[in-house]
Amino acid sequence: MGTVHAKSLDPLPMHGRDLGVNPDDLVEPPEMEHEAKQEILENKDVVVQHVNIQGLGRTKEDLLGYEISDVFHAKNLIDVMKKAHVARQKLLRLGIFKEVEVLIDTSDGTDALPNGLDVTFEVTEIKRLTGSYNTMVGNNEGSMVLGLKLPNMLGRAEKLTFQFSYGTKETSYGLSFFKPQPGHFERNLTLNMYKVTGQFPWSSLKETDRGMSAEVNFPLGMTNHTLKWEGVWRELGCLARSASFAVREESGHSLKSALSHTVSVDSRNSAIFPNRGALLRINQVSVVLLLVTDLLKELIFNTEPVSDSCSNTQFYLGGPTSVRGFGMYSIGPQSEGDYLGGEAYWAGGLHLYTPLPFRPGKGGFGDLFRTHFFLNAGNLCNLNYGDGPRAHLQKLAECIRWSYGAGIVLRLGNIARLELNYCVPMGVQSGDRYTVFL
Template identity: 45%
Template sequence: MGIVHAKVDDNVTETLNFKNKNIYREPSDREQIKEIDLEGVKARVDKIHIDGLSRTKNDIVEDCIKELFKAKDFQDVLLKAHKARVKLDELGCFKNISVFIDTSKGSKATPDGLEVTFNVKEHKRITGGVSTHVGNNEGVLQIGMRAPNIFGRGERVQVEYSHGSKKSSNFNLAFIKPFRGKYRPTLTSSIFQSNTEWPVSGYKQLERGLIFDLGFYSWSLLKHNLQWEANIRDLSVLTRNTSFDVRKESGPSLKSSLRHILSLDLRDDLIFPTSGSLLQLTSEVAGLGGDVGFLKNDIFVQGNYSIVEDIVLQGCFCTGYMTSISNNLKISLSDMYFLGGPLSVRGFQSRGVGPHSDGDALGSKAYWAGGLHIFTPLPFRPGRGGIGDLFRTHFFINGGNVGNIEVLKDGNLLDFIQNNLRVSYGLGVALRLGNMARLEINYCFPYIYDKGDQTHPGVQIGIGVQFL
């Protein structure tokens, strides 16, 4: 949880390290170690101070901190103070938030009373900058400008433009409005333009559209996003060698869809988790307008388990299924599932698994993939306690397949999986890139593959946040 400063008496202040349900204080040579059960320390919050408010309205802040007054003991105070800080941070009004807990003072102080002080520093009226980040095996230069807390209740407008190393570019203009309430709802409306190239499939696509997103929590960590998206997509051939199967997909299309995204993240770390799990479910129906129509469902699951200290076993599984909802509505090439590459089934080229036409990946209407990984420290632990802790040794085995849904209807699902299974394995080194992404350098061995697949044996480099 961090460092908590607790007032012991009028003249002495001790620093207590909070860990699970107990707190410990480093003793002097003449003292014995003291262990305090926080659940047994009665406490209540008498006063809450918010220092640093200027433009932010009181009601939106009060909604974030009011649960603190319901705390029954000192541990409950710490937990609710942490949750209040998270809620304040989610408003997007403040760039710095610190929390201080002290004994209650004054004529109205109770014997077990505490005073909690939040020191906040608001964002400037207009902020911006230039940054770089990595994701999906691509480096991106991003230019952004933001006007936070416009009306004093967390509303903000942000403009972003990014250009990627693979000739991709994106422009996004968004208005974001958080609301008060138990479920912490946030409404986002955005206008976007995206230009991407896919040499492995022989096409490029220009996409313009708008998205309305309502995000809320039905549980403290269970997040929902309800989205409506409408966009116009123009798919065109990339080179003169583009296959006929891709050429016949070229041209403009209009897509209107509803989407629900459910996510539950219980991991203890985003880049190198040692415990916890991640669940993401996405359901989408297109065909509420335009000429594109389908029903699509995706699942991603990740679990992490520490075998012994610093040795972590990780399992991942993902699958997706889509089907047409009308003969008069089409499924675009850009809506298909693709598999293969350093972020999914390693040992294959990007989109290298599945049907191809003259070397161009065509994708399919269903897929599944799984991975089993072991992460360990570097041999002999060089740089332990410093830069060496950013590295992990990585052992993996991946499997998966893509296929047309008609194949699944005509035959047995188990036979289809067994007859078309792709498997690869390998080892390498993974590097943490801050809290943004990780870099993997693996030596891959494709073990089972189809003659039409495009394999990538040997060294393969991947940069991203979410790997299979």
């Protein structure tokens, strides 16, 4: 919580400077007035007369009015402090201020009420341009990553971000523009342009995407929704000479237009170590995929849709983020060892996190660890769209993969966790890859 000062609630000094007059003639009336005002502020209702923001540069004042308006509705001093703290958190959430301090004082001036308060937010804006530089090593590749960010670009919490990655194998870049709705930060629009290369060893695929996307996020009741459109020029290739024929025939250029909708309900108190709450997420995707034939030579488009079984437009299942005990994305249809994914899937899990037995390192390093017990289940398949919804649900209920086990979890800050689990995979089907330790 920021520093909250209530200057006028401190006792007034008993003696002032020597001005050549009797101090008792000056001190007693203000002291009585202060005591009366202090009693009003502590025991009776107050009125927030003014809310001031100091330190603004390029930020537009109308944006901040939405975030601090609740302070005016406070009815007593404690309520003022609580609402000022909430307003401070909202201002920091905008991502445009480095620091936000709060000052609460009694009102001054000719219009000041006996129970009037003034609240002042002292802000320090983030620099117009920030940057970062780091190196990354992984997947048999090293890369240098350069990032540039323009926070509060137009004065209403807009953000422009550019990221460039130069690797030993591939070069990628991305340009993103973020725009929240004033007063409703959770309602926002994001526009992206990018080039990115990915390798998918479970499918023996290598993919280079050049595309753009538009994403809208908004809450609705207890749910959060994301609507996203993505247009991508894709170039597919085989990652290894041993790639299956089903993967080889997908190689080449294609255009993808995808519209997706995600709805989620998340009542967890922490995304890393939750001890209460639940998460439900449903994702629906509609994809239109077109082939591009001899584009550079003839500029001719073949608009015949590609087969629905194209593996790089499918869903994948298996691994530590879905069904533990199975290899990464190694559940479902496969051809010659290459996993092709499916058109529909479901996954769920029950998790129990407890402190370490006998609480070693309690109050320190030991609090970063948890004992983990879990039960995961899920299924993935292709659909026959002529059979109807009931047949689809029946197919998703067949051959369910599930697993249970226990392990140790280490929290890495507030953004990630590291797990070591002993898994017992169940419902294993022909072609599935599974593992005991994960």
